[in-house]
Amino acid sequence: MKRISLIAVSLLFCTGLFAAGERDLEKAWDEANTAYVNADYAAAAEGYERLLAEGYESGALYMNLGNAYFKRGMNGKAILNYHRALKLAPGDEDVRYNLSIANTRVQDRIESVPVFFLRRWFVSLGDSLGGNAWAVASLVFFALTLVGAGVYLLLQRTSWRKAGFFGAVASLSLFVLCTVYAAESRRERTKPSEAIVMRSAAPVKSSPDGDSKDIFVLHEGTKVGIVGALGECREIRIADGNKGWIAASAIESID
DSSP states (O other): OOOGGHHHHSOOOGGGGOOOOOOHHHHHHHHHHHHHHEEEEEEHHHHHHHHHTOOOOOHHHHHHHHHHHHTTHHHHHHHHHHHHHHHHTTTTTHHHHHHHHTTTTOOOOOOOOOOOOHHHHHHHHHSSSSSSHHHHHHHHHHHHHHHHHHHHHHOOOHHHHHHHHHHHHHHHHHHEEEEEEEEHHHHHHHSSEEEEEEEEEEEEEESTTTSSEEEEEEEEEEEEEEEEETTTTTEOTTTTTEEEEEEEEGGGEEO
């Protein structure tokens, strides 16, 4: 429970959130942080939400907002904002820890469909860095590929040519890997595929028809995948693979 109290207190302009001279926004950030430290979590959440409404966002901002909602007992809102923080800062261990604590308060215990361990490992590796970091890494390895190819083609010494060849092959492989991760990270950020249940209890129906039968009930904080939409209903899939229809007003998209 210790890290739930952690807030990101670095100035937002250090993360590119504020342009020089926008001191009023920096003041709003400081005031929200001060309210959080003083245990005025409602005022803190209001301050962070105001910054988001102005169009500013960062992993630190979403984490602080999640912490404020967690302290208020609004677990669905807390989990929602922790996931949004991870979209911008996937390697942030503090956010992941806080999310794990919030998830212990979720009533639903849904067993995930088993995933092959190599796929789990590749997903975990991809989550360790953000899309921008993978894109930069891909450019670095592309440059190293060109250097290795140049060494192989231009130098006469056999040992250097071998080093250039194998270096180019290794760099090219890493370039492809980083490019795939960068593209996947961008795809995950742009598609509205996941949401959090916001209601204390939300029935999931067999069809979007209001008279259809309830097949199961989900509770606040549960994460679902959105696979379809019809009017004011959303077709969802939960971690164990079961699907159904839920009212759009009962969930809020992470994206």
